[in-house]
Structure formats: structure tokens, C-alpha cells
Amino acid sequence: MKNDATVNGTLVAADWVLPVASPAIKHGAVAVHEGQIAWVGKLEEAPAEVAGWPIERHAGILTPGLVNGHTHLQYTGFVELGRGSYTSFEHWSEEFEVFYDAVTDPAEWGVAAREGAQLALRSGSTAFAEIVTDEPARGTLAGFGLQGIEYLEAIGETEARWGSGGREAFTAWLDQASECVVGVSPHAPYSLDGEVIRELTELARARGMRIHSHVGESSVEASLYDFGNRDVLEIYGDMRDEFALIRGGGTGLSTARYAESIDLLGRDSHLAHGIYLDRADRDLLRETGTRVALCPRSNRVIGLAAAPVGDYLREGHEFAVGTDSLSSSPSLDLLADVAALAELATAQGYADDDLHERLLAAATLGGAAVLGRDDLGALRAGMRADLAVFDVRVAEGEDARRALVERGEGSCTLTVIGGTVRFTRGAIVSA
Secondary structure (H helix, E strand, O other): OOOOOEOOOEEEEEEEEOOOOOOOEEEEEEEEEOOEEEEEEEHHHOOHHHHOOOEEEEEEEEEEOEEEEEEOHHHOOOHHHHOOOOOOHHHHHHHHHHHHHOOOOOHHHHHHHHHHHHHHHOOOEEEEEEEEOOHHHOOHHHHOOOEEEEEEEEOOEOHHHHHHHHHHHHHHHHHOOOOOEEEEEEOOOOOEOHHHHHHHHHHHHHOOOOEEEEEOOOOOHHHHHHHOOOHHHHHHHHHHHHOHHHHOOOOOOOHHHHHHHOOOOOOOEEEEEOOOOOHHHHHHHHHHOOEEEEOHHHHHHHOOOOOOHHHHHHOOOOOEEOOOOOOOOOOOOHHHHHHHHHHHHHHOOOOOOOHHHHHHHHHHHHHHHHOOOOOOOOOOOOOEOOEEEEOOOOOOOOOHHHHHHHHOOOOEEEEEEOOEEEEEOOEEOOO
């Protein structure tokens, strides 16, 4: 690797190049100039203007930097929680509160978030839909040169609490200067009153900010929206009876219909998990342009049902992939979740030949889409030079995309962001 930790003015070559938006290239290369991609193609066919550039050859597969569609890096220190076994979202939530309340020094959130960023860089991720619950975790993406959005999270706000200082506090938080793009995260339709979520989405849209929430993550969530079942709110104790859905006995609406009624759906919004949604709910997401970030390994740890990835694929959804956090997932390696999605889709009867192509697209272009970015997630001239290399050997006659999906976990050897090397051969290059 060059001494100045950059690949600008270089042809980055690999056994295989997967541009994502175009066919795989055997013995391919990417020319990088001033942080952008200048050319992509077969190394032997490099045009005259780049043919004389230095070549850095890598074994394996070169791809765009991966885009993680749902993270909470501040919970990287909750590894022990993520190694547990749980019977439901509610069971896991009770244990999560124990870990959360045990953090007495707020600075720990920033330390954990930075550790998480390093782990993600080591697995080829370069951009994130990152949810921030506590202020000290802010700024992590910018600090490591990472792309993406820091979604500031609102949670546990009833109309009364929101009107008694919650609104002013959250607005002041949004007003703070930030080195990173900021979004708004109403935690979930069950953890905030509907009128509060309407205000939050209106606030985000008035400022041109994107929206990210958790929807369809609990098996009993739908019964709250339908008839006011309190089970998903047990963690709030006596406070649960303050929520409008409890006081009003629900709304009679399904999960997605309720989310739509409080202005949570739209092309500027994406949802995490999306497990407990029926066909009508999923159709509504597609019709409103609302994408989902699927987090299969997190769901497995928590004890949830498998996400209906086969249905999402068959029904024509475009989605993203997320790792969630180490409080509910074994690692921040996005390709491990991609592999889990492939296993689930196959088990659910999805047999089309495009499975691996679509899942790789979900982990790149799909993630870029939920961030509202058109300069990430693919290798083509004019895009940001965000690259990753994976030491995966492709057998003769094997599809390189399938090889990466099935064997890419733990194989990253190079991560580049905007032409700058951020990880190589086990070492982080400081921001």
C-alpha cells in the first residue's frame, strides 16, 4: 500500500471486480482520481489516460464499500447481551435496560461507538444509517471519515411529556452543529405517541432530513395498534398507561396502516426489521416507497420470527441490510447478514437465479438508497471511490457474487473511503 494511505492516481485491481450496477469483471480494475472513480473495466483494457498509472493488485473480490442500513454503534460495549438467548423482543428489552442503566459515565457511549466504527471498517462497511440515542456517541461517523446519516432518536415521549419539555429538548438537539448529515429517528410507533411522531416527521421534512424507525420488530406490536394490547410496553411499567394507544384502546389499524396514519411512511423514510408485516402491509410499504433494512442475525438472537425475505424478493421490494448492534448481533460484519438472508430466502422457497445479485445490491445500492445517496453503492465513473476488497477465491465456473455472499464474512483485506485507505491488512489508518 502506498505510504500516503491513498489510492488516488492508482489502478486498484483484483481477481474479480463486482461493480453491482453492471456485470462482474474478471481480472478487473478501478481507476481512482481525486476521491472519485475515473474508470472501471478489465485491467488489460484500461484506456490510455489511466493505463500508465501504478497498479495495486489484490487477491479476491473488489466491490463498492458496503452500506449498513441499520446500526447503533453506541451499544458496541454490550457484547455480553448480544451473546445471550432470548424468547421474545420483550424479554430481550428487559435485559437491555439492565445493561443500559449500568452505564454511569456518558463518555462510554462515545468510546463504544468509536470501537464499533473500527469493527465495521474492518469488515468493508463505509457508510451507515446510524441511530444515536445519547449525545456522546455523535460525531463518530465523521471522526472516521465514514459516510451516512446520524439519526437522532426520540423515545418514550407521550403527548404530555413531549409538551412538558420534550419538544424543546429534541429541537435544541437537532439545532446543534454537526459534522455529519443528521436525520430524525422516532424510535417506534409503540414507544412514542402518534401525535409526537407526526411532529417529528414534520420537523424532519421541514428541514430536509430523512427519517428512520423500528417497525414490525415485536410479535405483539400489531395488537397494540389494533386494540391497545399493553404487552409490548411492559418495559415502561406504570408509564405505559399514559400512551394514547393504551388510553384509546388501539386504532383498529394494522402495523403499516398505523405507521402511515402518523406520517411515518414515505420515500424519505426507511424502517428497521419489518418482520411482522403481512402481505397488505408489505404492499403498502412498496406503494409508498418505504424501504426496509433487514437484520436477520439480530432477529435470531432476540428470538424473533425470521424476516419474510423470500416474500420481499418475490414481491419486488428493494431493501437494505443492517447489522443492528452488538447488543443483539454476533458482529458488525454486514456480509454475515447477507449470508443469513440468502439462507433464509432459500429456506422460504425463493429459487430465482438472481438471489445473490439482489442481496449484494441490497448491501450496497439498497443501503445508499435509504440514505438518499446516489454517489454510493456502485462502481462506475463519477461515483465516490468507496471500495472494499474481500479475500474470497472464486472457483472456475463459479459465480463471483454467490461466492462473496456465501463466503465473504470475515474476509475483508482493504477498506477505502473517498480514495483514502481506512483499513488494510488488519490495521486502521487514522482519520
